[in-house]
Amino acid sequence: MKLLMIEDNVSVCEMIEMFFMKEEIDATFVHDGKQGYETFLKEDFDIAIIDLMLPNMDPRQVFSREQLLEQVWGYQFYGDERTVDVHIKRLRQKIATDTKPFLHTIWGVGYKFDETE
Structure with a gap:
């Protein structure tokens, strides 16, 4: 599974990334709403987890x-x-x-x- 996580809190991403690595989930982390949107459009993801209160959104x-x-x-x-x-x-x-x-x-x-x- 290829996952995109758009979250501006880096420490939250680091904690979740450890879990994803343990579960062998291929995850891409982006910390800005606009950059996350552009990444989502450029690559093919199975799922996206999005912080709805992101900067620049x-x-x-x-x-x-x-x-x-x-x-x-x-x-x-x-x-x-x-x-x-x-x-x-x-x-x-x-x-x-x-x-x-x-x-x-x-x-x-x-x-x-x-x-x-």
Whole structure:
């Protein structure tokens, strides 16, 4: 498995890197949001772990279904745009709390991540 971890806290990365090495996971660590995004686009990763509050990133940006499909599944995705809705629902079930939903629907536009609302 080839993994990309985008995390600005170097000590957290060092600790996780020791675990990944023990488990023989091929991991690339990047400490800046913009650089992480560029690395993600250049290389083929099986999974990405991303700190959502990274420097040089705006977590309140709204993404359309089309943008999410292109970034996650690529331009050659032949499924329905509603696939995104199903995955958003599953993510909400996993990360939401009773007081904070984190993933918000912006009707007519798309989705955004915002832990302040």
